[in-house]
Amino acid sequence: MNPEQNRRQCAVCEESEPSFIHTVSNSGVFRRLCTDCLLREHREIFCPVCVDLFNGCLPPDDGITCVNCPSIAHRSCSPPPSSFAASSSSVTSFTCPTCSDPNFSFFPKSHVPSSGNGTDGSGTLLDEKSAKALVAASKIAVVSMTDAAAMLKEEAVKKILDAKMAKMRAKDALGNLQDIVLRQKDSENSNPNKRKNSDR
Ligand SMILES: [Zn+2]
Ligand SMILES: [Zn+2]
Ligand SMILES: [Zn+2]
Missing domain, CATH: 1.20.5 (Single alpha-helices involved in coiled-coils or other helix-helix interfaces)
Known part of the structure; x- marks a missing residue:
């Protein structure tokens, strides 16, 4: 109802008041996403374990891809071969935290739905991992918006040339x-x- 309020709402999980909201551009469409959703949507450009951005260049042989999604983790970050895969000499399969745990989130939601077990309220304090996730999300948003600006500029130039x-x-x-x-x-x-x- 109130547009001011909608502006603070995540376009994906519809959390109405995320502690941080990022604006990203998806091929010209601007959307506002909370930190967790932003990272989930861009999971192929950072390591889900250490939340380090790959900075444009995908990790070569150094990365291991999740069996369920495009998420790529550093080989060094992926957990050691689990018991069932002990026989195979090398790490053959990896399931990213998002895929292996349905309750996993890169960044805590400000309003935890139901449950409410532990750590409620004092959501202003960020642990190191959340802080890192926030930085990564901000960087992704900035890159996305820079790309969008470049694209708009390119389009404008094209239009002028066309004219x-x-x-x-x-x-x-x-x-x-x-x-x-x-x-x-x-x-x-x-x-x-x-x-x-x-x-x-
Ligand atoms: Zn969200
Ligand atoms: Zn990593
Ligand atoms: Zn995955």
């Missing part, structure tokens, strides 16, 4: 038309041509 091209094409067309008209006049006045010759 220029259209103008030039119109001019060309007009020129052609004038040519045709002149040529037609020429052929109509083929006789005066003779007169011109005789004038000499």
